[in-house]
Amino acid sequence: MELFADRAEAGESLAGRLEGAHDPVVLALPRGGVAVAEPIARRLGAPLDVLVTRKIGYPPSPELGVGAIAEGGEPVFDHTLLRRLGMTPESVADVVEDERHELARRVRAYRGDRPPPALEGREVIVVDDGLATGGTARAALRAVRAARPAKVTLAVPVGARETVESLRREADEVVVLRTPVDFRAVGQWYAHFDQLSDADVLELLGKAAG
Known part of the structure; x- marks a missing residue:
């Protein structure tokens, strides 16, 4: 399967599938999702902002996510995994705190004193650079849903097939370009998948703001 050259190319490709959106707000999951979302917002003539999320890691092995939290939302846990690990949400209360x-720090870094966009009654497009387990995307979608938008669309270039199907229950529409059978990690589907910094995110947000 052909690779995306980079996140910007993936965003351009996604934008073509989203042109029917009516006066949308585009929310990107930092950091990688912002690089995908910028060309989408530009093509749609839509405002771009971030929706900051954080993984809730398993304390002995933090890279293993047992849940996630998004700006404006409550923690969303993988209860099946927690049970398998012999844990409860209370077991990771310190991690959540x-x-x-860190979520609040990143919100300040990316948005400063600017208020988050009003979502009630709007069409909202949530963008990330790919879906592996989908934990942070699930938390993001639930946080957006709580703001009572008219429609919530999740847009990603690539994702694990099972994850994509599970997230169809969280969004009104899921737009994904590729769901490869041999999915192992998001980065394997990009020729260039550089890690972005906070400065990169701010530059992209400034570019979108014109």
Whole structure:
């Protein structure tokens, strides 16, 4: 299967599938999702902002996500995994609190004193650079849903097939370009998948703001 050259090319391709959106707000999951979302917002003539999310890691092995939290939302846990690990949401309360602080720091870094966009009654497009387990995307979609938008669309270039199907229950529409059978990691589907910095995110948001 052909690779995306980079996140910008993936965003251009996604934009063509989203042109029917009516006066949308585009929300990107930082950091990688912002690079995908910028060309989408430009093509649609839509405002672009971030929706900050944080993974809730398993304390002995933090790279293993047992849940996630999004700006404006409550923690969303993988209860099946927690049970398998012999844990409960209360077991990771300290991790959740730490991630709330980091989430707030990133919101300040990306948005400063600017208020988040009003979503009630609007069409909202949530964008990320790919879906592996889908934990952060699920938390993001639930946080958006709580703001009572008219429609919620999740748009990603590539995702694990099972994850994509599970997230169809969280969004009104899921737009995904590729669901490869041999999906292992998001980065394997990009020729260039550089890690972005906070400065890169701010530059892309400034570019979108014109």
